[in-house]
Amino acid sequence: MIPLKTGSEIEILRENARIVRAILQELIRAARPGVTTKALDRLAERLIREAGATPAFKGYKGYPATICTSINEEVVHGIPSEGRVLRDGDVLSLDIGIERKGLYADAADTVVVGTPRDGALELIGVAREALRRAIEQARVGRTVGDVAHAIGAYALARGYNYAKRFVGHGIGRAMHEEPQVPNFGTPGRGPRLRPGLVLAIEPMVWKALPHERPDDEERVLDDGWTVVTPYGQPAAHVEEMVLVTADGPEVLTAVE
Ligand code: MF3
Ligand code: CO
Numbered sequence: 145m146i147p148l149k150t151g152s153e154i155e156i157l158r159e160n161a162r163i164v165r166a167i168l169q170e171l172i173r174a175a176r177p178g179v180t181t182k183a184l185d186r187l188a189e190r191l192i193r194e195a196g197a198t199p200a201f202k203g204y205k206g207y208p209a210t211i212c213t214s215i216n217e218e219v220v221h222g223i224p225s226e227g228r229v230l231r232d233g234d235v236l237s238l239d240i241g242i243e244r245k246g247l248y249a250d251a252a253d254t255v256v257v258g259t260p261r262d263g264a265l266e267l268i269g270v271a272r273e274a275l276r277r278a279i280e281q282a283r284v285g286r287t288v289g290d291v292a293h294a295i296g297a298y299a300l301a302r303g304y305n306y307a308k309r310f311v312g313h314g315i316g317r318a319m320h321e322e323p324q325v326p327n328f329g330t331p332g333r334g335p336r337l338r339p340g341l342v343l344a345i346e347p348m349v350w351k352a353l354p355h356e357r358p359d360d361e362e363r364v365l366d367d368g369w370t371v372v373t374p375y376g377q378p379a380a381h382v383e384e385m386v387l388v389t390a391d392g393p394e395v396l397t398a399v400e
Pocket of ligand 1: 200201202204207212221239241250251252313344346383
């Protein structure tokens with residue numbers, strides 16, 4: 145069952161998405177060399193509660209924090225910690241989810257802490273362009289396969305690989321609803337998009353090494369959460385919530 149949202153649900157989803165984006169921007173401003181990822185997590189939780197919302201990740205399948213802070217080779221689900229100090233040049237992905245008035249919002253962005261090293265801006269650019277192209281496909285009559293294909297095809301064309309086992313998703317009364325939105329797909333396949341569908345589209349990419357095979361996969365560390373690239377290369381992860389409307393895609397988490 146793929147839930148479609150009513151007008152009043154969409155109003156709240158719009159508000160929640162704006163809250164999540166505003167907090168994410170605050171976290172990006174705070175992500176300076178010398179700051180611990182735990183300090184960012186505390187800031188996120190305070191801002192979420194001040195907005196009258198609740199952290200959506202905390203306790204989700206036992207996840208122990210409010211945000212995910214994934215640094216360099218970490219793709220997603222990096223756990224904030226007091227011992228993890230941000231360093232100049234780190235590629236930092238911040239992922240945040242909230243619940244408010246019975247509806248969820250979820251967004252992520254990747255930034256460089258301090259001065260970018262070689263390739264970091266290109267990496268982030270590829271993730272953002274893959275997301276832009278996927279959003280462009282979020283139209284009535286297109287399919288989930290069209291959206292997913294836009295991510296993977298663009299990444300591969302730029303010489304990048306993408307997460308195979310971690311996916312975007314529908315979002316609304318649950319953080320993860322149907323349909324799943326993978327980083328790769330076949331045009332025309334999968335469920336057809338209808339007005340009122342809200343998708344969290346979240347490309348996760350890294351530069352493929354010369355010896356890397358197309359089927360090389362990300363893996364999960366022994367902490368049971370942190371996902372890392374196959375050969376330790378830095379990864380980028382960006383995520384927006386998109387409402388499918390008769391007039392085209394509406395990016396609910398757009399930066400204002
Ligand atoms: N944006 C990610 C997702 O949609 C974040 C989930 S983190 C978790 O899956 F801790 F909640 F799992
Ligand atoms: Co998500």
